[in-house]
Amino acid sequence: MSIASLKLRPLLVVIATHCLATQCATSSHAADGAANSAPKPTSPLDCEKLASIPNTEGLGFPFAGVHGNALLVAGGANFPNGKPWEGGKKVWHDTVFVLESLGGKWKQAGKLPRPLAYGVSISTPDGIACLGGSDAERHYADCFLLKWSRGKLEVATLPNLPKPCANFTGVLLEHTIYVAGGIESPMATTALHSFWSLDLSRPDATWRELEPWPGPGRMFATMGGQGGALYLFGGAGLKANADGEAERQWLTDAYRFEMGTDWKQIANLPRPVVAAPTPAPALGQSQLLLLGGDDGAQAATSPDQHRGFPRDILAYHTVTNRWTTIGKLPFSYATTPTANWHGRIIVPGGETRPGIRSNEAWVARIVPR
16 A cells, blocks of 8 residues: 555554564565565565665665655765765755656656755655755755656645754654754754644644753654654764864663653663664554664774664564664665655665765565564
């Protein structure tokens, strides 16, 4: 069932409840027919490669989502003219790519209003909500919808955020988008302690500023939703060091929020998780998954010596309030969105280590046992 056929629901993967084994199986098939004919992997989480996104350098934190039964990936940033340690400069992009079937090939669909990356993207029945983000000069409060209709890309406006924001996180619950944290400018030395909502069911909708979580401000956190509640996991705080430059604080705290109630702190993460693919996919009715992300263990390592981000899958159980490690991924990404397409988790490439992106898009599904 496609996202387009669903009424306003969270951007989450609704999957029959299974217990995950300890290994994320990989396979080379991408089309459904090939998947059905392949031997069943030993793990119920089956990860497959889609066609590679046609930007050879890969993209850091593009917008991505599903509309009109198609997967769209838009914008993003990379280092096409040399790595950062070689003096290369980051470049922001405005190209929108579309994939119309799991076994298909990407094609260029159009352009964003401007080069953008590091915003929040949320799939809704009316289009992919693209919120905030940055370019080489500044951060933006602009919000818009990307729509795929009759083979053409359309762009519609949404209300602006209360202030410019990038490196933040968001999720859709019922008909309302919630976003949290981020930073207001490229030179910020503090992360935002902000929590905003936009009710898409209201024709006169504007962003509401809500009471934030009781912990510190943060950027690059991960949000997910289960059972009418949203969850905020980890991320990084910022403070100015002795030279006045931004310094990261690696966070492990986590929080639960449900409209009409106060925020509640929940079990800490077993390790820091910064810039994990977001929103956090749901597993069944009581688990949320963190797929990799940066744990800060190599923060002092030279970028050209970095070994890549963790591949383990952390699962938070919303009933028992416990974390478990339930397997490993065949990829290791940070700064990338997730989407739900044909009941599968989509991770459209991302950052594999500082300064390095991958254009390999992955799809994960639960294999019947």
